[in-house]
Amino acid sequence: MVTARQPNLAPYAKVKQYLKARLQKGRWPPGALMPSEAELVVQFGVSRMTVNRALKELQVEGLVERVQGLGTFAAQLHRVSSTLTIRDLHTEIESRGHTHHAEVHLARQEAATAALAEKLGLTKGAAVFHTLIVHHENNVPLQCEDRYVNPACAPDYLNVDFTKTTPTHYLLEVAPLWEAQYSIEAAAPTAREAKLLGIGRHDACLIIVRRTVSRNVPITVARLVHPGSRYLLEGQFKP
Amino acid sequence: MVTARQPNLAPYAKVKQYLKARLQKGRWPPGALMPSEAELVVQFGVSRMTVNRALKELQVEGLVERVQGLGTFAAQLHRVSSTLTIRDLHTEIESRGHTHHAEVHLARQEAATAALAEKLGLTKGAAVFHTLIVHHENNVPLQCEDRYVNPACAPDYLNVDFTKTTPTHYLLEVAPLWEAQYSIEAAAPTAREAKLLGIGRHDACLIIVRRTVSRNVPITVARLVHPGSRYLLEGQFKP
DNA sequence: AAATCGTACTTGTCTAGACAAGCACAGTCA
């Protein structure tokens, strides 16, 4: 037993660390049967609940697979999955130590088209709030935010000063987030977007379309257009 | 107590469901103090370990925050984060019920440039494997895969028939995945990529650059170029 | 007034044992 690295580690954490280290060293190839809870109980001299916790956490992390009646198996790791976090742009820019400012190009009430009404759970022609805001990082346009909001969720939306707070931030305050769908694609901007972002009509853009729902009521649909040359989504995966 | 929806639900799951439902209804605004474990023990007539499990799982899901000595609080939900899974392209296409085939345009050994050697943990001029493969979905080019592989991790890489198995799949078999970094951006393809994908030189592409590491040894660096009009990354967030 | 201490409450973790449920496999019976 060579697990005496961290003497003050909790017992469940010791078991977990031991298994994780051996998994990484390739002790159990993907799909191989790992020691049972009973064996680990004897090996570490702890109770079964403690071993169970270690294994359950490894299962949540995707490192092992457990089957009742069969045993615990080393996971295949046949996928690269990582947590993609879409944060509030203002926060993201500030955290880089840069300055953020927003230009509000449009903020008004409109009548919903059929397609939009569908997405926001309204009827065609119902009132919706529409804002068009360009966000700058160090005075360079970074994002064109074209957003429609369900007035029922945020009646005061149009009175907010969006040069001081972002729509994302305001909406999260007003309506706690309970569901979101997004899609990411590369495409050319519309003529208007190109002009607002100060880029060419045929420059590639990274476009995120996001729809959020709170308590089963659609809140907002947003189209976020970023100049491809200035925006990068990054991520990391580590078990 | 109105939690008798699922009579056969395990006790810990009942507690969890109860709290989740009330959180969603806004019973506790973000940051509010929620019932303590002791209170829930009395309310549900279960042991503390059972309540603890329910709360711990809600914590892992990001719905509550717990502070030792203070209590359990409703989480802020001030972030949209979801698991972005990058799967093997072959599997992804097949799961859509479409056919996949690959054209191998290049598969040879080369000498590493300085930049490449850096990324693969080799010295400049060392041997690297280089493949250039175009993947088709229903005979339409979907991805141009430009990949460099560390020969130490996969000595037989160049002998694999990549019309039958994808490099991603083969490498995951040979070297279990332990770390990956990726970036996603929108940009124009190179002239060669445009030709291989059958698109215009100025059409927007979604480009994923991925670097994977196994057991602290870099395995491969890949540049995956997708025509923007034919590829979409989608995701969902739901607590 | 400021620093210290004690107390009550919280979550974090562990134990030893229990029963249920799922799976594989050997043995039995028709």
Add this chain to the structure above:
DNA sequence: TGACTGTGCTTGTCTAGACAAGTACGATTT
């Protein structure tokens, strides 16, 4: 041969109690 049954393994879940550790707050002392 084929269907059934028992047995021994596994994980899934629960219990009642215990001690540790962190926080807030009031009471006491300096």
